[in-house]
Amino acid sequence: MQSTAHSFSANVAAALADPNLQDSLAKLKVGFSERRRQAAERLPEFEALRDRARDIKNHTLANLDFYLEEFERKVTALGGHVHWAPTAADARRIIADLCKSVGARTIAKSKSMVSEEIGLNEHLESIGVEPVETDLGEYIIQLRHEPPSHIIAPAVHLTKDQVADTFFEHHKKLGFTKRLTERNDLVAEARYVLRQKFIDADVGLNGANFLVAETGSSMLVTNEGNADLSNTLPRMQIVLASIEKVIPTLEDAAVLLRVLARSATGQESSAYTSLNTGPKRDGDLDGPSSYHVVILDNGRSSVLGTKMQDMLRCIRCGACMNHCPVYGAIGGHAYGWVYPGPIGAVLTPQLIGVEEAGNLPNASTFCGRCESVCPVRIPLPSLMRHWREREFERHLTPRPVRQGLALWAFFARRPKLYRRATALANRLLALFGRADGRYRSLPLAGGWTRFRDFPAPQRGGTFHAQWTRHGGTRTKP
Amino acid sequence: MNAGRSQILDGIRRSLRRGELSGDARNEVEQRLAAPPRGPEVARAQLDPSGKVALFCQWAEANNATVARVAAADVPAEVTSYLARNNLPARAAMAPSSQLDRYDWASQKMLSLRKGRAEASDQVSITGAFAGIAETGTLVMASGPEHPVTLNLLPDTHIVVLSEADIVAGYEDVWARLRARYGKSRMPRTVNTITGPSRTGDIEQAIELGAHGPRRMHIVVVRD
Amino acid sequence: MGLIEPKFLQNRAFCAVERLLRRCHGGAVSTLFPAGASRPKRVALFVTCLVDLFRPSVGFAAIKLLEDAGCSVEVPPLQVCCGQPAYNSGDRATTRAIAAQVIEAFEGFEAVVVPSGSCGGMISHHYPALFEDDPALKARAENLAARTFELTAFLADVLGLQKVAARYDGAVTYHDSCSGLRELGIKQQPRRLLASVEGLTLREMTTPEVCCGFGGTFCVKYPEISNAMVGEKSADVAASGADTLLAGDLGCLMNMAGKLQREGSAVRVRHVAEVLADMGSLPPIGEAESGKSGAGR
Numbered sequence: 001m002q003s004t005a006h007s008f009s010a011n012v013a014a015a016l017a018d019p020n021l022q023d024s025l026a027k028l029k030v031g032f033s034e035r036r037r038q039a040a041e042r043l044p045e046f047e048a049l050r051d052r053a054r055d056i057k058n059h060t061l062a063n064l065d066f067y068l069e070e071f072e073r074k075v076t077a078l079g080g081h082v083h084w085a086p087t088a089a090d091a092r093r094i095i096a097d098l099c100k101s102v103g104a105r106t107i108a109k110s111k112s113m114v115s116e117e118i119g120l121n122e123h124l125e126s127i128g129v130e131p132v133e134t135d136l137g138e139y140i141i142q143l144r145h146e147p148p149s150h151i152i153a154p155a156v157h158l159t160k161d162q163v164a165d166t167f168f169e170h171h172k173k174l175g176f177t178k179r180l181t182e183r184n185d186l187v188a189e190a191r192y193v194l195r196q197k198f199i200d201a202d203v204g205l206n207g208a209n210f211l212v213a214e215t216g217s218s219m220l221v222t223n224e225g226n227a228d229l230s231n232t233l234p235r236m237q238i239v240l241a242s243i244e245k246v247i248p249t250l251e252d253a254a255v256l257l258r259v260l261a262r263s264a265t266g267q268e269s270s271a272y273t274s275l276n277t278g279p280k281r282d283g284d285l286d287g288p289s290s291y292h293v294v295i296l297d298n299g300r301s302s303v304l305g306t307k308m309q310d311m312l313r314c315i316r317c318g319a320c321m322n323h324c325p326v327y328g329a330i331g332g333h334a335y336g337w338v339y340p341g342p343i344g345a346v347l348t349p350q351l352i353g354v355e356e357a358g359n360l361p362n363a364s365t366f367c368g369r370c371e372s373v374c375p376v377r378i379p380l381p382s383l384m385r386h387w388r389e390r391e392f393e394r395h396l397t398p399r400p401v402r403q404g405l406a407l408w409a410f411f412a413r414r415p416k417l418y419r420r421a422t423a424l425a426n427r428l429l430a431l432f433g434r435a436d437g438r439y440r441s442l443p444l445a446g447g448w449t450r451f452r453d454f455p456a457p458q459r460g461g462t463f464h465a466q467w468t469r470h471g472g473t474r475t476k477p
Numbered sequence: 478m479n480a481g482r483s484q485i486l487d488g489i490r491r492s493l494r495r496g497e498l499s500g501d502a503r504n505e506v507e508q509r510l511a512a513p514p515r516g517p518e519v520a521r522a523q524l525d526p527s528g529k530v531a532l533f534c535q536w537a538e539a540n541n542a543t544v545a546r547v548a549a550a551d552v553p554a555e556v557t558s559y560l561a562r563n564n565l566p567a568r569a570a571m572a573p574s575s576q577l578d579r580y581d582w583a584s585q586k587m588l589s590l591r592k593g594r595a596e597a598s599d600q601v602s603i604t605g606a607f608a609g610i611a612e613t614g615t616l617v618m619a620s621g622p623e624h625p626v627t628l629n630l631l632p633d634t635h636i637v638v639l640s641e642a643d644i645v646a647g648y649e650d651v652w653a654r655l656r657a658r659y660g661k662s663r664m665p666r667t668v669n670t671i672t673g674p675s676r677t678g679d680i681e682q683a684i685e686l687g688a689h690g691p692r693r694m695h696i697v698v699v700r701d
Numbered sequence: 702m703g704l705i706e707p708k709f710l711q712n713r714a715f716c717a718v719e720r721l722l723r724r725c726h727g728g729a730v731s732t733l734f735p736a737g738a739s740r741p742k743r744v745a746l747f748v749t750c751l752v753d754l755f756r757p758s759v760g761f762a763a764i765k766l767l768e769d770a771g772c773s774v775e776v777p778p779l780q781v782c783c784g785q786p787a788y789n790s791g792d793r794a795t796t797r798a799i800a801a802q803v804i805e806a807f808e809g810f811e812a813v814v815v816p817s818g819s820c821g822g823m824i825s826h827h828y829p830a831l832f833e834d835d836p837a838l839k840a841r842a843e844n845l846a847a848r849t850f851e852l853t854a855f856l857a858d859v860l861g862l863q864k865v866a867a868r869y870d871g872a873v874t875y876h877d878s879c880s881g882l883r884e885l886g887i888k889q890q891p892r893r894l895l896a897s898v899e900g901l902t903l904r905e906m907t908t909p910e911v912c913c914g915f916g917g918t919f920c921v922k923y924p925e926i927s928n929a930m931v932g933e934k935s936a937d938v939a940a941s942g943a944d945t946l947l948a949g950d951l952g953c954l955m956n957m958a959g960k961l962q963r964e965g966s967a968v969r970v971r972h973v974a975e976v977l978a979d980m981g982s983l984p985p986i987g988e989a990e991s992g993k994s995g996a997g998r
Contacts, residue, residue, distance in 0.1 A: 016925055024681070031682050048517040056516075063506050065489045066498045070510065074662065084481035086488070136688055137679035153679060160681050187677060187685040194689065199597060214510055215664045225630055225675040225690025232626045232667070243485065248506075249513035250655075254648035258519070268536065269613040269672045272690065277664040283622035285594040287666050301488035325912045329929040363923050365916025365930075366789060367879035388791030397791065401922070409787060409795040415779040415802065422754050437989035438962060447921035451928035452959030455755060455987035463748050463757035467776055 001116050001147055003352055005336030008359035015330040020159045025328055028156055032322035035266025036373065043262065053259050054377045056252045057313035060244075061304060067213040067246045068295065074216025078278030080291035088118035091296045095120060095205070095238060098292055099129045102236050104202035106130045110227040111138070111220060112207030113151055113316065114240050114296055116338045117351065120205075131205075132197045134226040136190055143170045149332030151339060152264055152318040157331050160186070194226075204230035204288065206274075208241035209315060210256060211293070214249040217277040218293060221260065221270040228274045237276065237288040242296045244312040256315055259375035264317040299351050307386050311346045313376040320370035320380060326363055335360055342370035342380040349387050358396055361387035422462050429457050515649055522612035522646035529611040533644045534698060536614025540673030541686060542694040549699050552580045556603065556636055557588050559695050565634055569601035570594070574623035576605035577638060594625035595632055602628040602691075603636045608651050609644040609698075613672055616696070617651050619658075620667040629669055635691040640699050744772040745810035747803075747824070747849070749817045750782040751951040756986065759951060762978035763816045763852050769978075770860050774814075777806040783820040788827065789917055797831050804828070804841050812859070813849040816974050817950050818881020819917075821851035826884050851881055852974055853949060857890035864897030867979035872902045874943035875973070876934070876957065877910045878950035891949060891973050898976060906937040915956035931960040938968055945985075947973045958986040 004011060015021055040046045060067055072082040085091035091114075099107060107124060109115065109131050121131045121142075133142040137155035141148060143166050148154030155163070163186055168179040174193060180186050206227050210219040218239040220227045231237045247253060261267040280287030303309055321327040321341025332340035337357070339347050345360040361384035370380045391397050397405075411418040432439060438453040439445075448454055460466055490496055498506065522532060534544045547555050560567050567585075571577060573592040582590060595602050607619040616637055620626045629635060645651060651670075659665060675690030686692050744767055752759045764774045784799035803824065807813050815821040825846040832839035856862040873895060881887040895901055914920060914930030921927075934957055938946050946961070946968050948954050958970035969985035984990055 012923070012925060016929055027682050043519070043521075045517045045519050052516040062493065063498065063502075065486050065493075066503070066506050068486070068489075084485050086481050086484040090481055134689065135679070136677045140679070153682070155679050156682065158680075163680050183680050183683060184685050186680060187688060191687065191689060195597065198689075214513065215662050217664055217668075223676050223678070224688035226688070228626065228667075228669055229630050229689055232630065243489070248510060250652040251513040251515050251649060254652070255516035257648065258516075265678070267672075268540075269615055269670070271540070271672050271674070271676055273670040275664065275668040275670075276666065277668075278666060281621070281666050284620060284666055285622065285625040286627045287620065295485070297485045297488065301485060301492055304489060304492035305494060306492070325914070325930050325933075326926055329926050363919070363926060365879065365912050365914065365919045367912035367916070368883040369879075369910075369912070372883055385789065385791065388789065389793055390791070392791030392793075401790070401918070405787065405790055405792060405795070409792065409799075412781050412784075412787075413795070413798050413802070415781050418781045422750075426754060435989060437984060438959070438987040445921070447924040448959070450924055451963065452931070452956065453962040453987060455955050455958055456989075457755045458757055458984075459990060460757065463753040463760045464776075464778070466757055467760075468778075 001119055001338050003337045003348075003356055005348060005352070005357040005360060008334065008336060008363065011334040011336055012330050015334040020162060021157050021331050023159060024157050025331055028322065029328045032265065032319075036263060036319060036322070037266075039262035039266040039268065042268075043258075046259070046262065049255055049259050050375050050377060052255050053315075053375055054313060056247065056255060057376050060247055061309060061312055064243060064246065064304065067248055068243060070213040071211050071216055071246050074213070075278065075291070075293055078216055078291075080216065080278040080293065083292060083294045085294055085296045086298075088296070088298050091118045091240065091294055091298075092120060092123045094294050095240070096123060096127050096129070098236065098238060099124065099203055100127070102202055104129050104236070106132055106197065106201045107203040107205055108198050108201035108230040108234060109133050109138070110204070110206045110230045111135050111222060112205065112240050113148070113338055114207055114242050115205065116148060117298065118296065120240075132194070132201065134194050134198065134230055135222070136187065136224060139190060139194060140166060143167075147333065147338070149340065150318060150321060151316050151343075157333065198229045198233050201230065201234045203236045203238060204232075204234040205238045205240060206231055208239050208245050209260065210253055211239075211241055211246040212248075212250060212253055212275075213246055215277055217275050219253060219276075220274050221257070221272065222274070223271040225272045228272055231274060231276050231288065232286055235288055236290045237279070237292065239276070239291075239293045240296065241293065242298065243300050244314075260315055260317050263319040263373065263375040303350060308346070308350065308383055310378050311343070311350070311383055313378050314343055314347075315376060317375055319373045319375065323369045323373050325367060325369070326365070342384070343378075346380060346383040346387070354387060354391060354394075355396065358387075358391055361385075419462075419464055423465055426457050426462050426465075519612055519647055524611070524646070526641070526644075529644050529646060530641050530698065532611040533609050533614055536611070537673065537696055538614070540614055541676070542614070542673045542696050544696045544698060546698045546700065549580065549701065552638055552697055552699055553582050553585045553588070555697050557585045559636065560588075560601065563634070563693070565601060569603045569636070570596070570599040570628060570632065571602070572604040572624050572628055574605050576623070577603070580638070595627040595630070597631055599632045601634045601636065602632040603638065604628045606637050606639045606643065607668075608654055609639050610647060610651060610670070611644055612647045615670050615672040618669045618671065619655065619665045620669075621665050626667050626669065629671060630690045633687065633691055634693040634695070635674075636695045636697065638697045638699060640701060642701050644698075742771070742773055743810055744774050744812045744814055745807050746774055746776050747780060747783070747807070747813055747815040747820060748776065749815065749820045749951065751955070752816060755955065756951055756972065758980060758983055759816050759972045759974050762972070762974040762980050763814065765978040765980075766852070766856060766865065766974060767814060769866070770856060770862055772860075775810070779806045783823040785819060785823045786917055788823065793831070800828050800831055800842065801838065804838070804845050807845055808841070811848065812855065813845065814852055814855045815849065816852045816972065817952075818851050818878045818885055818887055819950055819952065821849060822880035822884035824849045851885050851887055851949065853891040853894060853977075854885060854887050857893055862894065865894055865977045865979075867977055867981070868899040869945075869976050869981040870900040871945045871969075871981075872904050872943045873945045873947055873976070874904050874906050874938055874941040875909060876906070876913060876946060876948040876953060878948050878953045879912050881949050882910055887949065891947070894977055895947070895973065901976070904941045904943045906941045908937060913953045913957050915952045917952065920956055927956075928960075931956055935960045935964060935966065939966065944968060945976075946970045947976060949973050954986055962987050
């Protein structure tokens with residue numbers, strides 16, 4: 001997917017000015033967080049499960065090569081195939097070749113953020129294969145030629161009216177001539193349209209929440225059941241997953257499933273969990289004849305063993321963005337690429353470079369709400385701070401910021417000089433007048449005073465000046 | 478592609494600053510795979526059998542399934558009655574399973590059943606279930622000649638006949654049953670866990686049922 | 702001088718448990734506050750750069766509260782800043798230099814008290830990790846971290862203060878500053894102390910725990926996003942029906958005051974220390990001496 005992360009400023013301005021988006025975000029901010037809170041409250045073991053989930057992921061990452069090989073062994077033993085894709089281009093090529101090998105004309109897709117990451121749809125279209133998104137949200141944005149704005153609710157930025165307009169425009173040619181207004185009618189129309197696509201599809205492509213090494217199974221959760229249809233009806237099944245999706249055992253899956261749905265939507269369990277192990281067996285009346293798993297690296301193996309490794313624990317639940325006040329103000333598209341919100345701020349610079357995506361880890365107050373709800377306890381603010389350190393080291397921080405910081409640091413490291421400077425600053429600020437206690441505007445502080453008044457310093461000088469004046473200063477013991 | 482495979486595995490090992498796992502380290506992970514450790518136990522489902530059944534029914538209903546608890550002899554009549562009270566045709570695709578053969582379907586003269594997989598035109602399906610999970614009101618379906626997966630997904634209405642004896646506490650108990658039936662580390666082609674009808678929240682974050690899978694799910698819980 | 706595992710003492714819940722254990726067991730749970738010494742006497746105040754420059758009354762209020770509770774307070778002269786602006790900008794070298802200064806300046810005091818959750822959190826949560834490569838300095842950082850406390854947490858959890866002698870006639874709403882809340886577990890402590898203030902009623906906002914949009918340099922680097930966040934916060938304040946907004950961090954307070962006043966709100970904004978220290982009649986943040994409140998025109 002093409003990145004617009006470099007125009008973060010413009011993206012933000014557009015997002016803040018978009019009334020439909022702001023309406024949708026208002027709902028999102030309250031809805032998801034309240035439901036997650038209730039789900040966590042209902043389960044006394046929730047915190048212990050989070051700790052365990054984190055530990056399972058850490059253990060797996062430390063032994064990732066072993067578990068990937070074990071997974072491959074099991075899949076192959078069942079008559080399935082594992083394909084290793086070091087880069088996005090490799091993954092595209094492998095999938096395109098698989099489609100060509102069965103003369104595929106359409107491919108039904110279910111829930112794969114990784115497929116966005118590698119730009120799969122454009123590539124398939126270029127070789128004459130039509131990708132059809134079956135997740136309702138993904139389907140809607142596919143019709144609108146928009147990228148997803150959330151990792152589990154891709155169309156969360158849209159209002160019902162916008163969806164109605166989109167269906168009216170695109171379903172006309174299929175014989176639907178009425179613009180619908182009710183949600184259930186919209187869902188019913190999409191179901192009807194997509195049902196035929198499932199049936200006609202030659203290939204089904206799914207993402208995966210987990211790849212279970214013990215059994216060679218891929219696991220995907222949905223509420224709609226589209227993944228189960230796309231991995232049953234077409235004659236070829238492709239699973240596309242990144243390397244860190246592998247987990248050791250079914251017992252580990254149970255722990256992760258328990259924290260996944262609750263963290264994502266506040267549900268005790270998603271409606272469907274699909275555990276697929278290989279192609280159809282002798283005697284099966286339905287199912288794909290071939291089963292392929294494409295395992296993608298695309299820059300993840302180089303994160304292992306570094307300070308950033310914790311980002312690979314992510315199970316793609318979306319809790320971080322549901323609770324992030326920055327995401328809640330600007331929505332997902334403003335982040336400019338596949339993964340938005342706090343996890344996006346950490347992952348995007350890793351996958352597409354910090355020069356392109358540098359704004360993302362900077363646009364955070366480090367409030368820490370994301371970390372407090374992450375089911376696998378990823379220290380997201382710390383990871384964002386690491387990116388800021390990398391930018392600083394590489395002189396990518398904007399010049400004025402660097403210079404301002406250097407000036408401040410010069411004084412901060414020299415306390416006696418600092419005292420004189422602050423006393424001076426205190427008097428200077430008085431010169432700008434403090435008649436009613438605040439400034440409507442202040443030189444060098446336009447960013448602040450554009451939207452807010454700036455409180456003036458209290459009378460009487462700095463604290464230290466007053467403390468000294470009243471003889472309060474004592475030396476060290 | 479072997480080149481891609483080496484590239485990825487070598488990249489991982491380089492980052493972890495070691496070669497391929499061997500010796501004690503390898504034994505440890507192999508042991509862990511062979512005897513998978515469980516996570517924290519969820520207390521709420523650790524109940525006696527009747528408690529588990531009640532919990533299952535409670536959660537299933539909370540997730541928009543309807544539940545009827547009946548004796549074995551009354552299963553076919555309950556199905557006929559359910560279809561009638563919901564104005565549905567007395568016609569269904571049924572799983573060719575020995576589980577379901579136990580019931581006297583022939584007693585329902587008006588009920589027309591076709592055994593096999595589901596087709597797009599089927600409005601109702603009837604299946605058994607491999608297990609029910611009390612913790613979350615979840616049904617577990619294991620694919621095979623006796624349980625085609627399409628029956629779980631294509632029709633608008635899915636009727637599931639579940640024995641009380643097959644209701645277990647949590648996922649871990651399901652895995653134990655799967656291993657007992659299919660062998661350790663061997664799985665059927667698909668295991669679907671299903672919690673209530675299909676749904677979506679993709680339009681304005683409000684839930685609508687019947688996104689792609691069934692809109693209606695009726696669970697007949699059978700006393701043995 | 703025993704070095705306590707800092708993680709325990711950074712868990713504010715542990716402080717409360719520790720007091721309880723000491724009462725039950727009568728023995729030393731930690732070597733920092735050994736049995737027999739009932740409370741730390743010699744306390745150092747970490748003023749914070751914002752309090753120093755913009756609102757010294759917060760520092761004086763903190764001193765008054767500590768002295769009233771039986772501590773003697775000193776203000777080490779060579780303190781400037783906790784280093785957070787450099788830390789969050791990725792300048793680790795400057796952060797370490799400033800942190801080393803702070804460690805040096807505050808050596809030897811039984812406790813260091815800070816009228817700010819973010820500065821308190823910086824010292825107690827982030828200092829040790831700055832010195833992974835310098836074991837001696839790391840040990841001193843851990844030692845400092847273990848004896849650094851945010852003001853209300855120190856009063857309520859360490860000193861066991863139940864009430865203050867103060868009066869404030871008004872309906873107050875309390876904003877939970879992020880670092881204080883999530884790094885230091887500060888939630889009930891200010892509320893318990895405020896509940897003892899005569900004449901004061903507490904009206905909670907719908908989401909007191911959501912970030913106000915200050916975030917240090919964030920508010921000037923991303924002013925539109927910051928504005929969106931503080932706009933929501935000011936709407937929440939207004940909806941609470943309170944006439945006064947309190948918090949424990951001056952950065953947050955200045956941000957929220959600035960927005961409220963730009964919007965013409967009559968809500969007065971103060972630091973919680975001032976109200977607890979019975980200094981609630983000082984001109985609020987952003988208002989003048991002669992100040993009638995609501996002078997937003």
